[in-house]
Amino acid sequence: MxxxxxxxxxxxxxxxxxxxxxxxxxNNGGPYDLYDYAWRYFEGxxxxxxxxxxxxxxxxxxxxxxxxxFRHAVxxxxxxxIADLGRVKGTGQQYRTGHTLLRNWRKAxxxxxxxxxxxxxxxxxxxxxxxxxxxxxxxxxxxxPESIKYDQHLKDWPSINLAVLEHNYTRLFxxxxxxxxxxxxxxxxxxxxxxxxxxxRRPPDKNALVGHWHFFIYRTKNAxxxxxxxxxxxxxxTSGISR
Numbered sequence: 001m002x003x004x005x006x007x008x009x010x011x012x013x014x015x016x017x018x019x020x021x022x023x024x025x026x027n028n029g030g031p032y033d034l035y036d037y038a039w040r041y042f043e044g045x046x047x048x049x050x051x052x053x054x055x056x057x058x059x060x061x062x063x064x065x066x067x068x069x070f071r072h073a074v075x076x077x078x079x080x081x082i083a084d085l086g087r088v089k090g091t092g093q094q095y096r097t098g099h100t101l102l103r104n105w106r107k108a109x110x111x112x113x114x115x116x117x118x119x120x121x122x123x124x125x126x127x128x129x130x131x132x133x134x135x136x137x138x139x140x141x142x143x144x145p146e147s148i149k150y151d152q153h154l155k156d157w158p159s160i161n162l163a164v165l166e167h168n169y170t171r172l173f174x175x176x177x178x179x180x181x182x183x184x185x186x187x188x189x190x191x192x193x194x195x196x197x198x199x200x201r202r203p204p205d206k207n208a209l210v211g212h213w214h215f216f217i218y219r220t221k222n223a224x225x226x227x228x229x230x231x232x233x234x235x236x237x238t239s240g241i242s243r
Contacts, residue, residue, distance in 0.1 A: 034080035041073035068142035085111035099139030115182040
């Protein structure tokens with residue numbers, strides 16, 4: 001028996017002429033994955049940048065949700081790369097939890113060899129990640145005016161030009177969409193070949209030893225897939241860079 005969906009006075013659907021504004025969430029049309037969430041935050045960034053151009057818009061306050069959405073989109077997208085390509089490689093590579101960008105990007109970059117990509121696109125991604133990491137390493141800078149230690153955020157940064165931000169957003173999102181098509185293709189191919197590792201699910205127990213043991217068992221189960229991926233002539237590449 002399927003459990004009834006939940007709703008309350010704020011988060012609910014309507015069955016009237018406003019039902020066209022009912023947004024499907026959770027298992028109602030989903031479940032949605034990391035790319036779905038990243039895409040929506042990219043879209044939120046785009047829409048807020050449009051709002052910022054409306055006469056009378058106060059860009060001095062709109063800049064915060066714009067930058068937050070963009071940063072979070074990049075964070076989710078990098079985690080998506082790791083989660084999906086880790087399965088293709090059979091490594092079960094896991095992204096670091098929390099809001100780190102640069103460390104997760106290093107992991108994602110190593111896995112990109114499973115798809116064709118250009119050095120220029122990877123360099124753009126790394127450049128944007130480095131710029132964001134410098135200003136907002138914790139994911140808090142554009143969410144709160146100060147840190148939990150009461151240090152003011154952005155006190156050394158006098159201005160953020162939204163045209164510059166939009167230019168980089170547009171370029172990065174174009175790369176992200178291109179990579180998503182390529183990632184989906186290699187995931188589908190691995191699934192058809194029977195070499196796609198199941199998704200790794202962290203244990204609810206947060207004990208580090210339990211986590212390491214759990215991951216060791218996962219990798220052991222998928223050792224055959226990793227060996228196949230290594231020795232198969234169809235899966236080996238001389239370079240992850242397209243010419």
